[in-house]
Amino acid sequence: MNNLLLFASRGRHSFQQAMLLSLLMVVSCGLSMLLEDYVSFTGLAMIYILAIVLAAYFLDRYIAILAAFIAVLSLNYFFIEPRYSFHIDRSENALALLTMLVVALVINRLTTALKLETESAHLNETRAKQLQELAITLANCQDLQRATAVCKNAFRVAFHGTSYLALINHQGELDCQSIPLENANGLRACIQEKSILGTGTLRWPDLNAWYIPLGDSHFNHNSNRDRENERDNFWGAVCVTQVAHLDTAAQDHARALCSLFTQVLTRLDTAEAAARAHNEAEKQQLQSTFLSAISHDLRTPLAVVVGAASSLQSQRDKLSANEQDKLLHHIIDEANYLTSVTENTLQFVRLSSSTPNLRQSWEAMEEIIGAIVTRLRRRQDGHRIAARVEENLALLRVDPVLISQLISNLIDNALKYSEGTVEIVVKQMQHGANQVIEVAVKDRGPGIPLQEHQTIFEAYSRLATHDQSSQRSAGLGLAVCMAIARAHHGQLSVRNRRQGGCNFLLHLPVEQEQPLPL
Structure with missing residues (x-):
């Protein structure tokens, strides 16, 4: 036809x-x-x-x-x-x-x-313009699928005949699906011989097509494919059909198109390798920091617990009731500290994954704050907590356990680093274009330097001010708080109060479609 x-x-x-x-x-x-x-x-x-x-x-x-x-x-x-x-x-x-x-x-x-x-x-002007536009377009391609589509379209515009493009997959095999058998064999032979084949060349000159490899046997790059399956750094091959025998200019243009596509493949692979290496470095750094925190923040309280328990076991008859109560108090405090560090560490590891698993449900902030305040007021310093919650707040779709842990960590820090009243203010407000529930935890402590308002939310970050040096901290509490806030698409920030102290602000988005009342 x-x-x-x-x-x-x-x-x-x-x-x-x-x-x-x-x-x-x-x-x-x-x-x-x-x-x-x-x-x-x-x-x-x-x-x-x-x-x-x-x-x-x-x-x-x-x-x-x-x-x-x-x-x-x-x-x-x-x-x-x-x-x-x-x-x-x-x-x-x-x-x-x-x-x-x-x-x-x-x-x-x-x-x-x-x-x-x-x-x-x-024709040369048109081809030069196409190469320039293709180079700009490929430079903006950030994934292999988009780059392949752009390259196929470039060959379709440059040559009237049908063109085929096949890439080497992760198994080291040329992916020739939906390509005619004759052309697929030519593409495989092109990779095997590591050179251009077809009419006007020294190999397979009787063919009415060009088979051009993507890559260069002298070009070195780091690939995520198995080295045993690679074919001398070749990415694949291109077949251009219905070509003239002596049209060397068109052949050079086809090679230039393949060269541009090869550069993009190399760039994408290098970027992927760099991202993989960066993730591995972050993983190693996190593991190193975690081990360091474990060795420092868990070993000391464990030693205190073991020492106090050993004293009670071996010298109970020689110790007075007051001394025994003191040792028991140390054991309970250190055990509570170990529980807090362990819980924060597990939550941080869980929330650091790309897709944290949240058990979300519709919750009333009044009930969450009430349960937190009731529990914390049983502590020795719990009488310093003062809560004020606005009425008729909208419901939030959140993980109640995580949100409770977030707010509890903020209140616990405020009690630890201040001596006055710790205020908890909850209200609904307009934040930008959306409605949010704001939870403010205010204290009258020494405050936080402005240059450290961001770093305090990083894992294992500690403030080194004189007033806070006596307080133990694994540096995970605020990092876990920030991870929980981000997992709920919320925001967590800190501000210094005018008369001294800190104001931690948690903003949780309110969904427009609220559940129907029962």
Whole structure:
């Protein structure tokens, strides 16, 4: 079907050329007859020369050569004695016609060369523009699927025939799905021979296609694929069908397109390797920091617990009741500290994953705050807590255990680092374009330096001020708070109060669609 369409297209083109040639010859002949009485034979010849130049510029090469012969025969037939015959009675007329034919052929040759150079210049400009646009587009591609689609479209625009692109997968095999068997075999051979194959090359020159590898055997890169399955740093291959045998410029353009795509594949693979190395480095750093925290923050309280328990076990009869109570108090305090550190560590590891598993449900902030305050007021310093919760607050879809841990950590820090009243204020407000529930935990402690307002939310970060140096901290409490807030799409920040102290602000988004009342 495609061959029939191509034949029909060529037929229409040849018919149009023939009609244009006929019209040009008729106009030249008619104009010469009109001017015959006013100009010499040389002037009439110039009219035909003009027709030949026009034919050479606008018609195909062989049609233009035919026009040259027709013009010479027409001038002989209509205007050289004896008229209306092809007989030439004078030698100078024969020489003039022969000279005119030679000039016509030379003009045709020069005009054809000029046309070819002009077309070549336009084609080179178009190809250079395509390479420039492709380079810009590929530079903005951040994933393999997008880059592959852009490359396929570039070959579809640059070449009229069908093009196939196959990449080496993670198993080291060329992915040739939906590619005809003949072309798939050519692509595999291209990878095996590590060179371009097809017409106009030294390998498989009888094929009506080019097989171009993506990559270079001398190019080194770090790939995430198995080295045993790689084929000398080649990413894949491209097949361009229906190409001309000696069209070296088109072949160079195809190679340039493959080179750009290879650079993008290398960049994406390098970026992936760098991200993987960065994640591995962060993982190693986190493990190192975690081990350091475990060795420091868990070993000391464990030693206190073991020492106090051993004293009670071995010297209970020698210790007074007051001394025994003191040892028991140490054991309970250290055990509570160990429980807090362990809980925060587990929650931090859980929430540090890319998709933390939240057990969300519709909760009332009044109930969460009430349960927290009731529990904390049982402590020795719990009488310093003062809570104020706004009425008719919207319900929040949250994980109540995590939110309770977040607010408890904030209140516990406020009690630990201050001596006055710790205020808890809960209200609903407009924050930007959304409604939020704001939980503010305020204290009258020494405050936090402005330059450390962000770093205090990092894991294992501790303040080193003199007033806080006596307080033990694993540096995970606020990091866990920030992780919980982000997991709920909320915000957690800290501000210094004017009269001294800190104000920790938690903003949790309110969903517009609230559950129906029971």
